[in-house]
Amino acid sequence: MSVQPAPPGDCPLGARAAHRSAVRAFRAERDRLAAGHGIPEALAYSPEATRQWISDELTAAAHTVADRARAAGPAWLRLRAQRTTVLLWSAVLALLLGQALTAIGAGWTLPRTAALLAATVLAALLTCVAWLHRRKGGALAPLIGADNRVSTSRTVAAGWLLLAAYAVLTLALTLAGTGDGEDRAALRAGLGLPDGAGLLTVTALTCAIALWTGQAVAHRVRHFRTQKIRAHRPRALDPLTDDSGTISFTAAQYVLVNTAAVVFAAVQLARDPYQLPSPPWALVVLVAVSGLGYAAAKLTEGGRPVIQSVVRVREPGGPHSAIRYGDELEIRGSGFVPPGAETADQLARTLVRIGDILVPVPLVPVAGGGFTNPSDTVLRLPVPAELDPGPADIQVITAAGTESGRYPITVAD
Numbered sequence: 001m002s003v004q005p006a007p008p009g010d011c012p013l014g015a016r017a018a019h020r021s022a023v024r025a026f027r028a029e030r031d032r033l034a035a036g037h038g039i040p041e042a043l044a045y046s047p048e049a050t051r052q053w054i055s056d057e058l059t060a061a062a063h064t065v066a067d068r069a070r071a072a073g074p075a076w077l078r079l080r081a082q083r084t085t086v087l088l089w090s091a092v093l094a095l096l097l098g099q100a101l102t103a104i105g106a107g108w109t110l111p112r113t114a115a116l117l118a119a120t121v122l123a124a125l126l127t128c129v130a131w132l133h134r135r136k137g138g139a140l141a142p143l144i145g146a147d148n149r150v151s152t153s154r155t156v157a158a159g160w161l162l163l164a165a166y167a168v169l170t171l172a173l174t175l176a177g178t179g180d181g182e183d184r185a186a187l188r189a190g191l192g193l194p195d196g197a198g199l200l201t202v203t204a205l206t207c208a209i210a211l212w213t214g215q216a217v218a219h220r221v222r223h224f225r226t227q228k229i230r231a232h233r234p235r236a237l238d239p240l241t242d243d244s245g246t247i248s249f250t251a252a253q254y255v256l257v258n259t260a261a262v263v264f265a266a267v268q269l270a271r272d273p274y275q276l277p278s279p280p281w282a283l284v285v286l287v288a289v290s291g292l293g294y295a296a297a298k299l300t301e302g303g304r305p306v307i308q309s310v311v312r313v314r315e316p317g318g319p320h321s322a323i324r325y326g327d328e329l330e331i332r333g334s335g336f337v338p339p340g341a342e343t344a345d346q347l348a349r350t351l352v353r354i355g356d357i358l359v360p361v362p363l364v365p366v367a368g369g370g371f372t373n374p375s376d377t378v379l380r381l382p383v384p385a386e387l388d389p390g391p392a393d394i395q396v397i398t399a400a401g402t403e404s405g406r407y408p409i410t411v412a413d
Helices: 012-034 047-102 110-132 138-143 152-177 181-190 193-222 249-271 281-300
Strands: 306-312 328-334 351-354 357-360 371-373 378-382 390-397 407-411
Touching: 012 047, 047 110, 047 138, 110 138, 110 152, 138 152, 152 193, 152 249, 193 249, 193 281, 249 281, 306 390, 306 407, 328 390, 357 378, 371 378
Parallel strands: none
Antiparallel strands: 306 328, 328 378, 351 357, 351 390, 390 407
């Protein structure tokens, strides 16, 4: 009896292999068509028909790649849920080894035991979260935003919340095991507001930035002030990049500044386990400035597509004339390809409304990678035969579903 292979969606490795195979096949097809190979002879004498046929073939191949990517997404999340759980308990083990090494000569103390117990409790709680959300990324599930990317602001806020919870648990367990009256009084004083004001402030600030940026971006998307493309799956570098996968200065500086501040506070806790870590106010101000810069960037990034001009493409030696059926239009402007829509399946979703007719923008491949059409600043497409002569309005509809303003043209008889 033969054994049927598991579907790609049920096996992380199988899903990734199927996606990579589809990507390789698409790239080979794109390069082949860009070089002019494999085009039917019946279309060879019609540049417009050839271009449209190539676009249709690449669009179909791009949809196959997108289907494989969507199938690999859940498998990737399940795999990350498993690996995140392993990483959590590896961190607990590393803490145990570190505590054991530093205890040589100094002796084992109650705060060391409390620190290990606090780490174990947190790891156990996060393991439960990972199991409950094992199909959504495990412990990473709360960090994944509506656009299916790991959120920068949520990641930073989660780092501070984990540190605060770990510090409070460590002090609480130390207090539970302390019998001496003076030590208990010192621990209670260490939990006071003066000692924990810095940690409280920076934790509240990062949580407020996470909530505000999420709501601000959602509001801008709903009111067509910015364009958002849903990712096929989250990526480890999402907190440091923009939607197109390029390293973002504002996101990277926000993560780096807060990482340095968290490490500073963690060292404070390790050096003095009898009070909450309190970052100095200069460091708190630095985190605040970094957060304001990140929030301001989120409030101003992106925008609607804008048409600046529409011209008739004139071949060298061709006549100067008005726009007619059969001509090719070049739409110039900006914002036609939103960040994250650079893949072929997303580019194929770019449409132009001419009058009442929706015209897909044809894909024009380049050998070696990429497409010359559509681009973020220029779109080229033929005037449809169904368009009646006379005045008509042109609108660009991007892959995000956002429409540009109307641009009037006149089609001659």
